[in-house]
Amino acid sequence: MKYELVIGLETHVELSTDSKLFCSCGGHSSPKEPNDCVCPACSGMPGMLPVTNKHAIELAVKAGFMLNCKINQYTTFDKKSYYYPDLPAAYQITQWFHPVCVDGSVEIGDRTIGIKQIHVEEDAGKLVHDDATNTSFVDYNRTSVPLIEIVSRPDFRSSDEVIAYLKKLKSSLQFAGISECEEGAMRCDVNISVRPEGSDELGVRSEIKNMSSLSEIKDAIEFEKVRHVDAIERHTEMLVQETRRWDDVKRRTFPMRNKETAADYRYFPDPNLMPVIIDDEWLKEIRASMPATAEEKGRVYEEMGIAAKEAAVLASDRKLCEVFDFVVAEGRNPKTVASWILTECMGNMKRLELFSLDIAPEKLARIIELVESNEITRAAGKKILSAVFEKDVDVDKFCEENGLNAKIDEGMIQSIVEKVIAENDKAVGDYKSGKTKAMQSLFGLVMKELRGTGDPATIRTLLEEKLNA
Amino acid sequence: MKYFVNEISKDGVIAVDDTILVKGTPASAGSKMLENFTPLFSAEAVERLEKAGYGIKGKTNVGEFGLDLLGETSYFGETKSGESLVSAGAEAVKAGEVKATLSVDFNGYPRRAAAVSGVDFIKPTYGTVSRYGVISCVASGEQIGVTAKNAEDIKEILSVIAGHDEKDGTSLPQEKYEYSLTDNVSEMKIALVKELYEKASSDVKAKIDAYKANLEKLGAKVEEVSVDVVSEAQTAWQILMAAETCNNVSRFDGVKYGHRTAEYKNIDELYVKSRTEGFNFLTKATILYGSDVLAKGKYEACYDKSLRLRRIVTDKVKEVLSTYDALLLPACCDINYKSYDILESFDKVFEESVFTAIASITGLPAMVTGGVQLVADAFKESTLLSIADTVEKEEA
Numbered sequence: 001m002k003y004e005l006v007i008g009l010e011t012h013v014e015l016s017t018d019s020k021l022f023c024s025c026g027g028h029s030s031p032k033e034p035n036d037c038v039c040p041a042c043s044g045m046p047g048m049l050p051v052t053n054k055h056a057i058e059l060a061v062k063a064g065f066m067l068n069c070k071i072n073q074y075t076t077f078d079k080k081s082y083y084y085p086d087l088p089a090a091y092q093i094t095q096w097f098h099p100v101c102v103d104g105s106v107e108i109g110d111r112t113i114g115i116k117q118i119h120v121e122e123d124a125g126k127l128v129h130d131d132a133t134n135t136s137f138v139d140y141n142r143t144s145v146p147l148i149e150i151v152s153r154p155d156f157r158s159s160d161e162v163i164a165y166l167k168k169l170k171s172s173l174q175f176a177g178i179s180e181c182e183e184g185a186m187r188c189d190v191n192i193s194v195r196p197e198g199s200d201e202l203g204v205r206s207e208i209k210n211m212s213s214l215s216e217i218k219d220a221i222e223f224e225k226v227r228h229v230d231a232i233e234r235h236t237e238m239l240v241q242e243t244r245r246w247d248d249v250k251r252r253t254f255p256m257r258n259k260e261t262a263a264d265y266r267y268f269p270d271p272n273l274m275p276v277i278i279d280d281e282w283l284k285e286i287r288a289s290m291p292a293t294a295e296e297k298g299r300v301y302e303e304m305g306i307a308a309k310e311a312a313v314l315a316s317d318r319k320l321c322e323v324f325d326f327v328v329a330e331g332r333n334p335k336t337v338a339s340w341i342l343t344e345c346m347g348n349m350k351r352l353e354l355f356s357l358d359i360a361p362e363k364l365a366r367i368i369e370l371v372e373s374n375e376i377t378r379a380a381g382k383k384i385l386s387a388v389f390e391k392d393v394d395v396d397k398f399c400e401e402n403g404l405n406a407k408i409d410e411g412m413i414q415s416i417v418e419k420v421i422a423e424n425d426k427a428v429g430d431y432k433s434g435k436t437k438a439m440q441s442l443f444g445l446v447m448k449e450l451r452g453t454g455d456p457a458t459i460r461t462l463l464e465e466k467l468n469a
Numbered sequence: 470m471k472y473f474v475n476e477i478s479k480d481g482v483i484a485v486d487d488t489i490l491v492k493g494t495p496a497s498a499g500s501k502m503l504e505n506f507t508p509l510f511s512a513e514a515v516e517r518l519e520k521a522g523y524g525i526k527g528k529t530n531v532g533e534f535g536l537d538l539l540g541e542t543s544y545f546g547e548t549k550s551g552e553s554l555v556s557a558g559a560e561a562v563k564a565g566e567v568k569a570t571l572s573v574d575f576n577g578y579p580r581r582a583a584a585v586s587g588v589d590f591i592k593p594t595y596g597t598v599s600r601y602g603v604i605s606c607v608a609s610g611e612q613i614g615v616t617a618k619n620a621e622d623i624k625e626i627l628s629v630i631a632g633h634d635e636k637d638g639t640s641l642p643q644e645k646y647e648y649s650l651t652d653n654v655s656e657m658k659i660a661l662v663k664e665l666y667e668k669a670s671s672d673v674k675a676k677i678d679a680y681k682a683n684l685e686k687l688g689a690k691v692e693e694v695s696v697d698v699v700s701e702a703q704t705a706w707q708i709l710m711a712a713e714t715c716n717n718v719s720r721f722d723g724v725k726y727g728h729r730t731a732e733y734k735n736i737d738e739l740y741v742k743s744r745t746e747g748f749n750f751l752t753k754a755t756i757l758y759g760s761d762v763l764a765k766g767k768y769e770a771c772y773d774k775s776l777r778l779r780r781i782v783t784d785k786v787k788e789v790l791s792t793y794d795a796l797l798l799p800a801c802c803d804i805n806y807k808s809y810d811i812l813e814s815f816d817k818v819f820e821e822s823v824f825t826a827i828a829s830i831t832g833l834p835a836m837v838t839g840g841v842q843l844v845a846d847a848f849k850e851s852t853l854l855s856i857a858d859t860v861e862k863e864e865a
């Protein structure tokens with residue numbers, strides 16, 4: 001019999017706000033020491049009251065727009081109670097009764113994945129266990145950091161669809177400035193079951209908790225598929241609805257302690273927080289501030305004359321787009337800029353093992369401007385760019401200090417060419433006797449004298465003129 | 470009697486219940502759980518008083534989290550005058566120790582206390598005084614109120630502390646409130662709440678009768694009116710109160726601050742032992758009741774229904790207040806309370822709450838004066854203050 005996977009995802013994403021969800025502690029900046037970023041409110045002291053961060057609501061609404069959701073203009077916050085030391089107030093503020101977005105969808109290739117809802121909630125802190133002293137420590141830096149949870153419908157039929165969805169989610173969220181989606185900042189709970197192909201019934205469901213690496217998610221899904229099918233076909237085990245975790249060392253999933261799944265969270269509306277009313281005007285403002293999606297962006301780049309494949313690479317990464325858009329806006333040729341970013345910048349990123357393009361776009365713009373106006377050679381430009389990557393140097397200063405900036409006039413090249421020809425009788429002789437390769441070594445000598453700054457075409461022309469004279 | 474659990478300044482003129490934070494002074498809310506807990510900030514109401522030149526004299530002893538009748542469950546000693554239960558905050562005002570006391574009213578304790586001690590107390594409309602800095606039990610109904618000797622002093626202090634505070638999401642937008650004592654009582658119509666009058670002891674009935682006679686002498690009309698939602702208000706309020714309290718005191722778990730048990734083998738034991746040792750019987754009963762009404766499968770029938778009852782009660786009371794200026798009702802059942810078995814406290818408080826639940830669940834302003842309670846429509850504090858002031862001056 002053939003089986004098919006039925007998968008639903010709950011994806012937690014950290015919102016790019018300046019402060020936490022209900023207090024003014026810096027939310028997104030990464031604090032250095034444990035408990036650096038806490039106040040009486042987010043550490044559960046009595047007397048403090050939560051005040052909703054409006055920006056978090058706006059970002060959640062933007063996510064809703066992107067995923068074609070219906071926005072609930074009346075949305076509320078609710079309390080979810082459980083005891084754990086990483087939860088200082090012993091309840092998490094989340095949206096249980098009236099989530100901000102519902103009923104959306106996402107296209108993955110020719111498939112449509114339904115989105116049940118998107119709700120806003122606060123993150124919990126972190127427990128650190130020291131085995132040496134058998135002591136646990138709590139770090140509340142993350143408590144009350146704003147998250148959205150995007151709950152999909154059980155519409156995925158393969159691990160590839162899941163991965164494609166997560167990749168698309170990540171680039172769209174980055175694009176709209178909703179989330180930085182940094183390494184590990186996107187966490188998934190994967191609900192998975194298996195059923196005979198064509199069946200309408202749902203099989204026994206496992207939930208794999210708290211996954212963040214795409215490759216692990218894929219492996220965990222494949223592992224679960226085999227485990228479920230074996231259980232159905234060969235009765236290797238009795239399937240029960242349970243929560244499991246992926247062990248990346250043992251390369252398999254394990255059931256989690258049952259205690260955590262049996263909890264009754266005693267949800268009720270938080271009376272400290274008035275319902276948030278998103279009126280038409282506010283909704284309009286949020287919609288107006290929506291940036292283009294990665295796909296729209298890619299199409300725009302193609303219209304600028306950039307090849308489809310290159311446009312897609314640029315559009316897939318927000319940082320690349322930001323730099324590209326900036327430099328093009330400075331008046332540089334889009335095709336030239338694309339080539340500088342995709343070849344030279346990405347080359348430097350690879351060489352220095354950088355994950356994102358973090359150079360000042362003004363500097364790239366200046367380098368390209370100098371090259372385009374023939375003030376420096378492309379080779380000199382590359383040299384400066386490497387220095388920008390390595391030491392964040394000032395473009396014009398670096399140019400001057402290294403003798404790269406002087407507009408190399410023909411007169412100067414001419415005198416160097418004459419000097420080189422005068423000093424290298426052998427190479428000149430070789431060339432004249434038909435060994436055209438000798439041209440290359442003479443060219444190299446001229447370049448050396450000019451410290452790599454002369455325009456290669458000019459040098460070549462002048463060399464040929466002199467030698468053939 | 471000992472009024473203060475912590476004295477702050479000899480020159481202070483205001484007492485603050487130990488459920489309200491004053492920066493740097495321990496705030497224990499009458500509980501062993503918060504013994505030696507020192508807050509990092511002051512309540513907004515305290516800040517406003519200090520800024521206006523009213524010094525804080527000290528923290529007045531209260532029953533654990535303000536859940537009890539009159540302060541009898543305080544870990545720092547029962548508050549008694551002779552054989553009778555009284556509250557430290559009301560007695561400090563009566564004795565002239567301070568001009569006024571700030572208390573948190575959600576379960577009616579400061580209203581009972583004022584009636585028993587023969588002083589005045591006002592619980593203003595929900596949302597007028599910031600709850601920032603209150604050791605919170607019932608966010609949806611608690612308000613800081615003022616105890617003082619007379620309506621004039623209450624008006625003075627309430628004007629200082631009332632007004633919008635952006636740190637409190639439930640604070641109403643109005644920046645300042647102006648209160649007056651000069652509403653014309655002779656033209657008022659007052660509704661005596663029949664169901665609650667009948668529930669009171671003969672001593673309290675006598676107080677109501679006397680107050681009614683005073684009002685009539687001043688030209689006001691007093692009519693007996695049926696407000697047939699008092700039991701609903703009482704039960705719904707108990708459910709909302711217990712559920713919210715259960716949730717809010719969950720943070721007192723021995724992990725971050727406050728009492729932690731001496732020995733424990735794991736986190737579960739730390740929680741259970743710390744909380745078992747830290748809370749008294751009444752708090753534990755409230756936690757159990759509150760966690761039960763929120764449980765899966767009961768939520769709809771208990772908590773959700775109580776939210777709907779809150780609407781029904783509010784509509785009914787507002788309907789009465791559309792033809793009457795105020796309700797006249799007892800503040801409590803008796804005029805004198807003696808010590809009782811603490812294991813009965815949960816039932817005892819429930820019994821008494823029938824008189825105070827109406828104003829707690831609706832968020833309407835309530836005032837205790839001359840041993841009786843008056844309730845008016847939202848933002849009609851001036852009506853209450855004017856009645857109290859006129860009767861007080863008439864009697865003087």
Ligand SMILES: [Zn+2]
Pocket residue numbers: 020023024025037038039040041042043
């Ligand atoms: Zn904070």
